[in-house]
Amino acid sequence: MFSRNTYIERRKQLAKDVKDGIILILGNSDAPFNYLANIYTFRQDSSFRYFFEYNLADLAGVIDANSSEDYLFGDDVEIDDIIWTGPVASIKERADKIGVKNSGSRKDLANFLQEAILKGRKIHFLPPYRTENRNLLSSLLFIKKDHVEKFASLELRKAIVKQRSIKSLEEVLEIEKALETAYQMHTTMMKMAKHIGTYEYEIAGKMEGIALSGGGPVSFPIILTTHGEILHGHDHSQQLMKGRMLVSDAGCETPSGYCSDITRTVPCGGKFDNRQKEVYQAVLNANLAAQKAIKPGVEYKEIHLLAVKTLGEGLKSIGLMKGDIDQAVQEGAMGLFMPHGLGHMMGMDVHDMENFDESIVGYDEKTSRSTQFGLRSLRFGRGLQQGMVITNEPGCYFIPALIDKFKSENKFKSYINYKELENYKDFGGIRIEDDILVTDKSSRVLGTPIPKTIKDIEEIMA
């Protein structure tokens, strides 16, 4: 946890920005696995941790935006339960520790909110993503269950986005801690991927174990696949085969709740063949071009376009594309090879605040999501600011179903060399991803460098 003052300042700022009403930030409850008492490892809501720290189930934080008065609600362990739990801090003690003045039980929370409602005060809350919290909001605020989202506060979301988007030095240090573990995860993957015949789950399991041994869970279910072209897949059942590339997209959380998110792609067995080298270098060039261009003031949408243009030029030199690449980018042809966005904001959530509504997280008054295939998948397009942490993750995929679809629709005929592309339908996919901090004048790739050049990867896999 950070200092008591950090939490006090964050809450004070939030009250100031929201200005009026009662701010309610619900923590998460336990999520049952295969019966009520067997639960998934607890994951606290990130905004709750940001303002109220505790990684414990069934808590709620409240801030009166008018008076800045703050409250921590939760039930104390009963005296008889201490036999089973050992000595446990009380809610009051916990509140004190993070500088929260008032505390109470869950029943007190219900009464507090009911009184506020009767006084006609607006209750600001975040859109729920867990069914339990939707139900809880429904019962606390007397809103019909299926309509809770409609009442989620835009002011509150905007105020939180304003704070959480800009990372403090201590937050950046936490992210770098998560990246140290990610370094271990991915270099271990590289060493294991040298052995043809290894199962994907053996490597993924080893990597998740490293994350857990670092004290936090993985920041999202590990993607580890020799079929990188399947973008929505979490299957780990395949054996590593010669000639395939292994895409490994994985990160972890620190005990304080900050993420890392890294992708590396390596040749199964440890040696790139020529075809792999060419495509890999094209993706790496896109990654490096973006990396160089990231700085305050630039819209991330522009960086995305620069990356896909660089990728297109690489593919042209291989003979997979042709014609005017600038034009190809503008018309959306790059979506065939890279149908996803270049990156997203990262912090306490691996897609930071994704549950808030993208129009206020990834875009703003000046920017909005494109409707063009490919570019429309860019989660984050707005202007970069010092202190933002974003991912830079270009990729190139040969998706047989998509190639066939575009070809049959005669799409982008003047830019795509469909004849040559037929030879790549067994290729798979490549993605290279780093986490980048926007600094005062430019940017910095966070963490210890994880091998990403062809030479460095072949060296560590040797």
Add this chain to the structure above:
Amino acid sequence: MFSRNTYIERRKQLAKDVKDGIILILGNSDAPFNYLANIYTFRQDSSFRYFFEYNLADLAGVIDANSSEDYLFGDDVEIDDIIWTGPVASIKERADKIGVKNSGSRKDLANFLQEAILKGRKIHFLPPYRTENRNLLSSLLFIKKDHVEKFASLELRKAIVKQRSIKSLEEVLEIEKALETAYQMHTTMMKMAKHIGTYEYEIAGKMEGIALSGGGPVSFPIILTTHGEILHGHDHSQQLMKGRMLVSDAGCETPSGYCSDITRTVPCGGKFDNRQKEVYQAVLNANLAAQKAIKPGVEYKEIHLLAVKTLGEGLKSIGLMKGDIDQAVQEGAMGLFMPHGLGHMMGMDVHDMENFDESIVGYDEKTSRSTQFGLRSLRFGRGLQQGMVITNEPGCYFIPALIDKFKSENKFKSYINYKELENYKDFGGIRIEDDILVTDKSSRVLGTPIPKTIKDIEEIMA
């Protein structure tokens, strides 16, 4: 997965046992982690897997108990989505593969159930343990959300308990697979626990990584603690210190969905001191006495009583108890040292079918839960049958709050040597757990033996 015929036979038997009405078995849906699209690793409902196999979200199985006609419901991947998912089997293909005759969409399920209800047919379903399924049952069956449990079918639960309680050879082999991984997990723990200063989470993370590398998740959140006396704790933040015992209670699931559940307790650093040796041997003797006595026809409640009696005799020889141990057991004095039950049924759930209702899983017409402190925590007390798999997990804990409570209430003064007990308040706890198959005339400890004698543990930690 097992053979097509296995699933067909199981469903046929279930229809036969339930006799009348429509059997509805809901699979699980995805559980959000920190926002809607970031989910916990999917865990299917065990009964769904038992009858309908697939470890995939948003499926439902239906069996008409009168006609034995069966149905698999779920939504197919849309053609456009295949770009992202790669080729995926259809619901119809999946149904065929497990011998289910009919298939349909989730909308079809809703219509099917509505028609059945209009025809006045009874719908049998299991009590939900996930909020999503409670909501789904409410909307499918037109039952108010907070009253869904009241309508859960007792006949269905009894019929499933009848089948799932008795493990087939192929199920036992799966459990032994899970035990091979547990062997790796616990022997790794022993080797790591030799190093004073190691953090609990480093060991727990390593163990969970081994589980995942075996292809399945952990069967429950790992308990790994140098404070074994805290029974309801999942904290892993402590460093291993000389003089403490490390309790490691952990198991895994196989990709087919069968569990292991093993506890070992070892001295941090690798060498038992004399006090530890004495208490450890008392617990081990209880474990071995129970192991020897487990056989068909005996009530597990009796085995529990035998184990705590053996423990009591051990504690008497150390000087912590006194008087007539048989009498002490009968009056409930052993609850001070072992406030939990000796074991539980295990299979696809680590506490098999715990969500069903204990009176039909762990007890029956002839047996019921005791109200006595200690014995009342025994989850499984009924008569043993060939093919059952149960855990044998005696423990001995020195819980300061409980000792103080009992002492202040003058409880069991004639059996407990409170004066001597004061010297053990810093001891912690010990538990030793194996998974046991009830055979035709006796029983068998499943899996490769994991060191549990003092000699074997000191040897592997040397």
